[in-house]
Structures are given as structure tokens and as C-alpha cells.
Amino acid sequence: MEQRIHTMEVATRGRGLTEVTGPVRRWVAEQGLGTGLLTIWCRHTSASLVVQENASPEVRTDLEAFLARLVPDGGDGRYRHEEEGPDDMPAHIRAMLTQTQLSIPVAEGVPVLGTWQGIFLYEHRTRPHRRELALHLLGEPGRPRRAGP
Amino acid sequence: MEQRIHTMEVATRGRGLTEVTGPVRRWVAEQGLGTGLLTIWCRHTSASLVVQENASPEVRTDLEAFLARLVPDGGDGRYRHEEEGPDDMPAHIRAMLTQTQLSIPVAEGVPVLGTWQGIFLYEHRTRPHRRELALHLLGEPGRPRRAGP
Amino acid sequence: MEQRIHTMEVATRGRGLTEVTGPVRRWVAEQGLGTGLLTIWCRHTSASLVVQENASPEVRTDLEAFLARLVPDGGDGRYRHEEEGPDDMPAHIRAMLTQTQLSIPVAEGVPVLGTWQGIFLYEHRTRPHRRELALHLLGEPGRPRRAGP
Numbered sequence: 001m002e003q004r005i006h007t008m009e010v011a012t013r014g015r016g017l018t019e020v021t022g023p024v025r026r027w028v029a030e031q032g033l034g035t036g037l038l039t040i041w042c043r044h045t046s047a048s049l050v051v052q053e054n055a056s057p058e059v060r061t062d063l064e065a066f067l068a069r070l071v072p073d074g075g076d077g078r079y080r081h082e083e084e085g086p087d088d089m090p091a092h093i094r095a096m097l098t099q100t101q102l103s104i105p106v107a108e109g110v111p112v113l114g115t116w117q118g119i120f121l122y123e124h125r126t127r128p129h130r131r132e133l134a135l136h137l138l139g140e141p142g143r144p145r146r147a148g149p
Numbered sequence: 150m151e152q153r154i155h156t157m158e159v160a161t162r163g164r165g166l167t168e169v170t171g172p173v174r175r176w177v178a179e180q181g182l183g184t185g186l187l188t189i190w191c192r193h194t195s196a197s198l199v200v201q202e203n204a205s206p207e208v209r210t211d212l213e214a215f216l217a218r219l220v221p222d223g224g225d226g227r228y229r230h231e232e233e234g235p236d237d238m239p240a241h242i243r244a245m246l247t248q249t250q251l252s253i254p255v256a257e258g259v260p261v262l263g264t265w266q267g268i269f270l271y272e273h274r275t276r277p278h279r280r281e282l283a284l285h286l287l288g289e290p291g292r293p294r295r296a297g298p
Numbered sequence: 299m300e301q302r303i304h305t306m307e308v309a310t311r312g313r314g315l316t317e318v319t320g321p322v323r324r325w326v327a328e329q330g331l332g333t334g335l336l337t338i339w340c341r342h343t344s345a346s347l348v349v350q351e352n353a354s355p356e357v358r359t360d361l362e363a364f365l366a367r368l369v370p371d372g373g374d375g376r377y378r379h380e381e382e383g384p385d386d387m388p389a390h391i392r393a394m395l396t397q398t399q400l401s402i403p404v405a406e407g408v409p410v411l412g413t414w415q416g417i418f419l420y421e422h423r424t425r426p427h428r429r430e431l432a433l434h435l436l437g438e439p440g441r442p443r444r445a446g447p
Contacts, residue, residue: 001301003438005405034151037188037285039335039401043412045351051249053194053241058230062238063245066203066220071364081356089360092351094398096361098245100349100415103188103401105285107154111286112283114192115444117249135408136403138287138336138436140152181333184301186337186434201388202343207379211387212394214371214377228316247394252337252401254434256303261432263341266398287436289301 004031006135012123015087017050017060017122020133021118027135029109029112035143036106040119046091047123048098054118067094091124106139155284161272164236166199166209168284170267172269176284178258183291185255188251190283195240196272197247203267205220216243240273253287302329302435307331309428313385315358318431319416325433327407332440334404338417344389345421347420352416365392365394382386389422396420403435 012018028038039081040076042049053059071093073077075086082089113119113126121131155176161167177187191198202208220242221227224235229236251268253260262268270280304325308314326336340347351357369391370376373384380387400417404409411417419429 005403023349035154037287039403041403041410043410043415045414050245051194056230059241062228062230063242079360081360083353089357092357093361093364095348096348101401103250105154105188105283112190115204116194117192131259134403138335139214146242146334184303186436199394200343201394205379208390211377211379212391216390252399254303254337254339255431261339261341265343266341
């Protein structure tokens with residue numbers, strides 16, 4: 001059994017979803033492991049991970065509209081923690097309601113995502129940020145089925 | 150250290166919780182591994198996983214009532230993504246707010262669930278579906294304590 | 299590759315967040331493993347895990363205020379499952395919306411948390427409880443970078 005560990009940087013364009021399925025699959029494919037387990041850890045409390053439909057951009061618009069209604073921005077004394085900006089406390093709440101970590105089984109060198117599943121980094125702050133994902137792969141050496149999407 | 154990988158099919162009866170604790174425990178017990186780590190991955194974006202009380206059906210009724218209020222069905226232009234039905238976009242939102250993956254430590258061949266914990270597949274679409282869970286088990290050979298419930 | 303498994307008890311003081319980052323890091327450091335994967339499993343359905351900012355107590359106040367608004371206590375017939383108290387069903391809903399499990403990559407014997415990330419047990423019942431976390435560590439022997447905070 002072997003392990004690999006890696007830090008992936010993701011530049012976000014402000015609040016919203018950035019798909020990372022491609023770079024994650026490519027990194028896994030390059031490790032030369034067959035069956036295994038991939039773990040993705042988001043090293044932030046104002047950005048998080050979600051698995052969502054990778055086909056329709058309207059799905060992402062609706063997800064964001066839902067969270068914006070559910071967790072309104074501050075600036076009006078709604079939150080005690082407002083000194084880092086009106087979007088900071090809502091970002092922490094959104095992170096709590098979504099995922100900081102995903103572990104995905106790997107078969108023949110490919111994470112076993114469903115047909116419509118994509119992995120997204122969800123930036124919850126309004127401004128662009130440089131975010132870090134820690135990737136960990138555990139597995140047995142094996143021939144990858146294909147080199148990623 | 151050894152690994153096992155498996156696809157489990159679950160037939161749902163439409164929106165609501167289907168318990169999978171029994172079949173998951175049985176599959177783990179059959180692998181002949183003692184200490185280890187079990188990962189369950191739901192290969193969908195309109196169904197998800199939750200860990201909940203396995204005793205009271207009223208808990209499940211209340212969970213569903215809560216989510217139905219929090220994430221209303223569409224069909225009235227509430228969502229941009231409505232062409233797959235009024236229950237599709239709410240299903241994606243519900244999946245985002247719950248879990249796509251669970252990793253559970255295994256001791257003596259048994260996942261270390263608490264006394265009242267059950268693992269449930271949450272179908273978020275109104276119609277029945279055939280869903281796939283990818284199971285991954287990593288561990289050392291060992292004698293299972295018991296064969297599961 | 300080696301494995302360790304452990305049960306950590308956490309005494310909560312009623313509804314709210316109890317930080318467990320320190321004891322978790324110390325346990326990992328004591329295992330003498332370098333690169334690996336740590337899994338924390340909360341063995342309850344009325345308490346859960348969240349990763350949040352470890353610096354500001356106001357963040358925790360705002361998180362709790364948000365959840366108290368989103369998931370009101372019962373006692374007024376709002377929930378069918380009220381026989382275990384007005385705070386029991388809300389506790390199950392809060393657990394569903396947060397995390398039962400976290401898996402964190404470990405490098406040089408230290409979980410790769412971001413600078414501001416802390417691991418918290420979230421007690422959702424109003425009274426204090428004794429809670430159990432199951433910890434699982436998988437990794438290769440290695441020299442820890444430091445002994446934890």
C-alpha cells in the first residue's frame with residue numbers, strides 16, 4: 001500500500017463554484033495507483049467543497065441563490081462577528097452547512113464519481129481568493145484505466 | 150493491508166430515507182477484515198447519505214418535513230433549473246446540505262456506529278429510483294466479532 | 299502501513315461548540331506515524347462535528363444563533379418526535395446539516411488543518427452530555443514534526 005500527499009492551489013473568482021474535477025482526476029491518474037481512496041481537504045473556513053451536477057450552470061446559479069437567501073450577508077448588526085466584512089460570517093455558516101472534506105474510492109486509477117457528479121470548491125467570500133486543497137491518496141500500484149477527462 | 154471495493158444498489162420508494170445499515174454491515178463482515186476504514190460514496194447529486202436515529206420513524210418524518218419547508222419544490226419559476234421537474238433542483242440543494250460520503254472506522258469487522266446510529270440513503274426525488282453506493286474497505290485481516298445485525 | 303484506533307470521550311457543557319483540536323492532535327502525535335489519514339467519527343445523532351475558525355468566540359455565538367433560528371426548538375407540536383424533549387428533534391436536524399465524520403490528511407505526524415481551522419464537537423442538546431469520538435489513524439511510521447499545540 002502506498003500513499004501520496006499533495007497541495008493543490010485553486011484561484012477563485014469570488015463567491016461561487018469553481019470546478020476542480022479535472023485537475024483532481026489528473027493528479028490521481030499521475031500517481032500510478034489502481035484501487036485506492038482519495039481524500040480532499042479544504043484548508044479554509046470560508047470556502048468549502050460540494051459535489052454537484054457538472055452539466056448545468058443553472059444548477060450553480062440556483063444553489064448560490066438558495067444560500068444567499070438562507071444565510072444573508074451582514075453589515076447591519078445581524079452578526080456579532082462583522083469586523084472582517086459583511087460576507088465573512090455568512091461564509092463560515094455556509095462552510096458549516098456544506099463539506100470541508102470528501103473521500104472518494106478510486107478504481108483503476110479513477111475516482112468513482114457518478115456520471116453527473118463534479119467536485120467543486122465553493123468560494124463563500126465575495127472577493128477572489130487563492131485557496132488550498134490538501135489531497136491524500138492511498139492505494140496499490142496499478143494501471144490507470146484512462147488519463148482523466 | 151488489504152482493500153475491497155464494491156457497488157451496492159439501493160431501490161428507493163421515492164422521497165425519503167431508506168436504511169442501508171444492515172446490508173452495509175453484512176458486506177463489511179463478509180470481507181474478513183478486522184480493524185479498518187469503510188467509505189461509502191453516493192454516486193448521485195439528487196440523493197445523499199445521512200446518519201440518523203434508527204429507532205423512531207417519527208424522526209424520519211420530521212427530518213423530511215423540515216427539508217420540505219427549507220427547500221420548497223419548484224414549478225413556479227422559483228428556480229432557473231426546472232426543466233427536469235419541480236423536485237430536481239430542490240434535490241440538488243438537499244444533497245448539498247447533507248452528505249455524499251461517509252467514512253466509518255471498523256473494529257473487529259464491525260463499523261463503530263453508536264447505539265442509535267443508522268446509515269440512510271436519502272432519496273430526494275419524488276419518484277422511486279435505483280441508486281448506487283460505492284463501498285471501499287481498507288483493513289487488516291482479522292476475525293469479525295459478529296456477522297452483523 | 300499501520301493502523302491505530304481509539305475512543306475519545308468529550309464532556310460537553312450543553313448546547314454549543316467544544317474544541318477538540320488539541321487532544322486530537324496530541325493523540326495523533328503520540329502514534330509515531332508520519333504521513334497518513336486521520337478519521338474522526340462522532341457516535342451520536344444529536345451531536346456532530348464542524349470545522350470552524352478557532353480564533354473568534356463571536357463566530358461560535360453567530361453559528362449557534364443561526365442554527366437556533368433555522369431549526370427552532372419544539373414543545374409546541376412543531377415536531378412529531380417530541381417525547382425526548384423540545385431540543386431532541388432539532389438536535390437530529392442540526393446533526394444532519396453538519397458533519398458526523400471528518401477525514402484529515404496527516405503530514406509529518408500533524409493533521410494538515412489550515413491556519414484558522416479548529417475541529418469542534420457540536421453539542422446540540424441543551425444539557426451537558428458525555429460524548430464519544432472514534433478516532434482512526436492509518437499511516438507509515440515517521441518522525442512527527444512537533445508534539446501538537
